[in-house]
Structures are given as C-alpha cells and as structure tokens.
Amino acid sequence: MSVIETRELRKTYGRIEALKGVSIRVEKGQIYGLLGQNGAGKTTLIKVLLGIVSKTDGEAGLLGHAAGDPAARRKVGYLPEDHQFPGYHTGYSLMDFYGALYGVPAADRRRKIPETLELVGIAGRMNSKIRTYSKGMKQRLGIAQALLHDPDLVILDEPTDGVDPLGRREIRELMQRLKDRGHTIFLNSHLLGEVELICDRVAILQQGKLVREGTIADLTRxxxxxxxxxxxxxxxxxxxxxxxxxxxxxxxxxxxxxxxxxxxxxxxxxxxxxxxxxxxxxxxxxxxxQSLEEAFLATVEGAEPGVDKRPKGGRRVRQVGGRD
Amino acid sequence: MRQFFAILKDSFREAVDGFVIYLMLALSVLLVVVVASISFAPAPPDEALPKVMQNFRMIFPDRGKSAAPTGVPVEYKTADAEATPNGAKFVLTAASPKAPKSATADAEKDGAPADGFRYAVYAWREPAGEKNKNPFGNRPGGRNRNQNQRTDLEFVLPPPATAADLQTVTDADMAAFIKDQFATFAGVGDVTVTRRPGVAEPEYQFDVGLRDISGARGWPHAISLFFGSVPPIKGVPLGQALQFIEDVIVNGIGAAVTLMLSVVITAFFIPNLLRKGSVDLLISKPIGRSQLLVYKYVGGLTFIFLLSAVSIGGVWLALAVRSGQWDPSFLLVIPVLTFTFAILYAVSTVVAVFTRSAIAAILVSLGFMLFLYILGQVKSFFDMNKVTNIMEAPDWVYTVVDTANNLLPRYKDLDKLTSKLVVDSTLTPGEVRLGGLLTDYPSWSGAIGVSVGFIAIMLALSCWRFSRRDY
CATH class of the missing domain: 3.30.70 (Alpha-Beta Plaits)
Known part of the structure; x- marks a missing residue:
C-alpha cells in the first residue's frame, strides 16, 4: 500500500486550474520532495491530500484512506507554510492542545511534549507565550507539533523557512532520523540543495502539471x-x-x-x-x-512563474495554489 | 470527548488572554462586594405591622388556593405591639361597620348584623365567586382576537352569603385566615393566633404571635449600604429589595452589559480560527469540520457561563448570607443568561463563518440583539392593545408582529421568564400572584423551543458553509 497516491488529480478554482491531472505515488519510508515555482500547485496538492481543499476530479488517497478522511489524518503530521499559532498559547500548551486533538492520552502528552520540544531545540522556552517566539522558534514548534503523535506520514511545507543554517542542518538530520525510523516524509521546499541532500524521490510541478518525477539520480543525470x-x-x-x-x-x-x-x-x-x-x-x-537546481531550472526555464493571465484585455493576475 | 475538552480549554485560554475578561471579572467582584455590604434589619413591629396589613383586604378565596383575588374592606388595627426574639406579639383588632351591600344584601334582609370581618373570612374559606369582566373588553372596536390572551381581568367577586352562611365561620377559620394572610402578604409562616373572648361582634380581637420575621420577604426592613455607614432606607419589604437587586441590577443592567461585552469578546473566536495558517492546522487534525465549529461555539458559551456564574453566584451568596434568603431559584438565571447568549453567538458564528470578520460578527449580533428587544416590546404592546385597543392598527400589523415573534428567538420572553424566577424567589406569595395579574408570562417550552430551533438552523448553516469551503 502506498502512503500517498494520486491519479489524474485535478483542482480548479473557478476558471483557474491549479492541478491538471497530477499522478504521484509515495512509498513507505521515503523522503519525497515536491518542487515547483510559486503557484505551481504544490500547496494545493498537499491541501487536497489533507482535505483542506476539495478535489475537483481524479483520485487521491492517503495511507489507504480517501484524502480528507479524518482516520487518515490521525496518522499524519502536518506543518503548513505560513502557519499562525495562537499567541495566547505557550509552546507546551499548544502541543498539549494539538496532541489532544490527535487523541494522544494526557499522560503520554505530559511525557512526549518536553521530549519532542527537546528534539527540535526549544524545550527551554516551552513555557513562554508563543507571541514571544522568533520565526525560527515558531518553525521548530511547527515541526514539533507535527511529530508529537508519532505519525506514519509527515508533511512539511517549507520546514526550514526562517531557520538559520545551523538549524536547517538540524532539521535535515531530524528528517533523516525519522526516515531511519520508518516514517515517510513528504517535503515541499524551495531550498533545492536541501532536497537534493535528503530526498529519495522528487516531483516537479509546473503550472499544475507534473513535469518530472524520479529519484535524485534520475533527475540530475x-x-x-x-x-x-x-x-x-x-x-x-x-x-x-x-x-x-x-x-x-x-x-x-x-x-x-x-x-x-x-x-x-x-x-x-x-x-x-x-x-x-x-x-x-x-x-x-x-x-x-548536474545539480538538482540546474535540473530544476532546466525543467521550468521559460515557463511563467505560476500565474494564470487572462489572454487579452484581462487585468487580473491571479496566483493559484497557495503561496508556494 | 478528549477533543471537545481540548477545544473548550483552548477557548478558555483565548478568552482569558485579553484584559477585558479581567475587567469584567473585577466589575463582577466589585458588585458582589457592594452587595455583601448591604445590611438588612427588620423594622420594629409597631412600624412594620400597619404596612404589612395594608394588603389584608385582598383575599385569595378557597383557603388561599385561588389564583384570582377578591376584596373585602375590613379595618385592621394593632395594639400593644412588642418585639420578641426574631418575632413580635401584639393584639390585632378587626372591625368593619358594614360589609359590601351587594354581597350581604340577603344577610341584612335577614336581620343579621353587617359583619365585614366574618364575611372576609367566609369569602376566604369558600370557592371563588364569579369572574370580574374586563372593562376594556366592551369598548367599541375591541379586538380580543387572540384566544390565548386574557379577555377578562383575573379578579373575582366575593361569593354571596346569607347571615346563616356567615355564622358558619368559626374561630378556627378566623385564626387560619389571619395566619394565611400573614403567610401570603408578609411571608411569615410561623404565626400563632388566639381569639380574645368578650369582644362584641362585629369587632374581633386576637392575640397574635409572629416568629422568624427577620428573613420574612414581606416584612419591612431598614436597608443600608456599606455595612451601615450609609443612612438606611426604611420600610422596604425585604423581598422587594432583593428583587430590585437581583432583577433590576443583576438580571437587567448587569445581564445586558455582560451580553454585549461577551458578544464583542467572543466574536473574535471564530474569525481567529479561520485565519489562514491557523485553520489549515486545525482542519488537518483528525476532527470533522462541523465538530470543530460546534465545539468552538460551545467554547464561546462557556465564557459567559463562567462569567455569569461568578457574578450571579457571588451576588446570590452575598444576599443569602446577608438577608437569610437562601432560595436558589436566582441561580437559574446563570443557564438562562447563557442560553440567551447562545442565540446571539449563533448569529455571530454564522456571520463569522461567511465573512471571517470579527467586526461584521459584532455589528450584526448587536444589531440582532437590539432588533429582538424592540420586537419583544412591540409584541408586548400589541398584545396589550388586543385587550385595551388603545391604538387602531390594521390586521396585517398584528399578523406581522405575531409571525415574527413566532419564528424568531424569544429574547424578550427569556428576559420575562428570568424576571419571573426572581420574582417568585423574592416576593411574597401574595405579591407574586397580584403581580402575575398584570403580566403575561410566556411558557418556558415556547421560549426555549423556538430559540433552540433558531440556534440549530444558524449552526447548521455555519457548518454547511465551513464544511464546503476551501481554505
């Protein structure tokens, strides 16, 4: 059973096609990278998988369930791009809140929250209000909340956004450890160097279409x-x-x-x-x-950066697929 | 349930994050402290008894069981009044040179003496007489179209009696009547009455002993603020003072302010949940969207529940300790106020889900609150107009007002019902029954049923929108 599987997945927002028949397959234990320009449809694809937006057509499955099924989400940890945590929480209380939503028993939460926060390096500030956290700390907290319930699949949308180089390396190492423990990671990142370093397979989306897919070796050869x-x-x-x-x-x-x-x-x-x-x-x-970056640029060169323009006389330029 | 309590706890954290909640709690505590400083001292018997017995001419027939009163003029006087430990003893004289002619005509014809007190006791002992007719009902153009509205004022005429009938009144009946009048109009239940012999009828004298007057609802009290440092207001029946504090101060002004501030504070809950970056996180958790929204809605209700529990519970406790009145009915205002807020918060939720704007939610909710209040007032006016026909209005106006009232939440009705709760728990049985003659109280089932239906529709609409929308 594939951890993620989509077939001819389509999503339209009015007249805008954000996903144009995307088919991918992610197997257990892989780190799978999703690349594309802003507006290519990467975040839309993730949101369809999690049921945050509804698909227009095609099929999408997650851990053997239909995309959006709460039963599947129970085994998924998700870090969205541009997440906003309520400022009235402390790091600990936020983890406690999300952990309870995942159904983690109170005793387990008490034990695992400090451990997980330690893992991402912010345990020392777990009792401070989130509104006092730096962007990097919030990003680390976001990763921690995605890992608290020991999910089978971790979906990370720009996990190193706002994190300093040392922190990025720690996050890479963390992902590698998660992979070694059998977790599957679905990674959406603009930092191609990182993706190249840790991903087993990569897909490149271009204006809602899957234009390349394969191992890093395949793509860079x-x-x-x-x-x-x-x-x-x-x-x-x-x-x-x-x-x-x-x-x-x-x-x-x-x-x-x-x-x-x-x-x-x-x-x-x-x-x-x-x-x-x-x-x-x-x-x-x-x-x-070639490097992954060179391969990526070669793939998307000449394409418009993820926008749909009205052909003639149109004044609107609308971004699609979130802010990816 | 784990998810439910998690969201409840989250809503609580959100509520206590701002300063407004602390301001409201501080105001509540201040109110409780002020109430706790009120002193209630029973008036001495010689001052209190004339006031208490002012209402004794009003009689509830059928040994006090009749809901409708009648009246028989009797003069009551007291003498030798003296205070006893938490009580009083005195001589009560009841005299009336004449009973109402219309009722005792037969008795006079029979040569019997006109005996107002004996007739009063007879009228109290016997079943109620004929109902008094509504004097407005016969006015030209009188409407009286609504079968549920009273067309007659709920007064009854005293039953006709012959001299022989009056002679069936015994000393025990007289003692029971006096005890019942003290219970009905003074709220004093522990009364001893002994008829004094040797007094020529139609005058009667009784030795009366009262106990437990300090907590009696109808007994006049001297009431002062700040532990007696402010000069007292004298002669106010305890129950009326309690009713003013509970109904006017707390359930009236306090509740209105609390409702409005709560609408403002909680209006941010749903829009905050729906913010980009926040909603994705919550929707990605293994919880259904409708569940999430309904739990968040209930979380908002807990806010006002806790706030009203603190203020109403505190006021009730302070009043109970200071006045000796421990009737817990006032505490029911807490769930009723929460339910009233539930109506407004359902509107706030649906507006928030559709617009994601806290400002829009606040404006629409407060506007709706005002609209419901005005509708309730208009409905009350037209209900009264059906009886009194003060203002000529076309039929369609009545139809529109009645239909709107039937379909929309009963905001005003809930207010009336909570007032009734307070009245019932503070005033004397006589005051409650006489007050009930002037007020049409709606039914709990109607007020709650229609409001619950409205809330359900609002939440269903919110859930439908929230479930279908892409975030």
Missing amino acids: QKGRHEMAVAPGQQFPADAVMKLGYVVTPLPDRPDVFEVSMPDGQSIDPVVRLLLDKGLGLRHLVEKK
Missing part, C-alpha cells in the same frame, strides 16, 4: 555526457574519438580532461576500447551530472 582523461604524460586521442562520431571538448578549467558527448543511442564503450587499443591508460571516466 545528464545522459550521453562523460568526462574522460588518460594517464599523465599521455595524449588523449581527441581526433580519433571524433572520427567515431563523438563530440570531444576539453574542459576549460582542466585541459587534460575532456567531455565526450555521445550521439543518440550510442554508449561510451567504443571510446574505451579505442583507448585500450592505443595502449593508453584510462584514469578518469565519470558520467556527467
């Missing part, structure tokens, strides 16, 4: 491009390689290393055989990759 170098003192046979139909370019910063681009459908093996036949020693062969 640059098919048909390799870096090659031979042993020191030997000359790389660039002309011979080009005669085989490959494009060879020395790297600007490392002249002894060459980028070899293959024609469609060919592998790097003929080049390797050529070097061996010439008695050259192969010292460097790496399939070229």
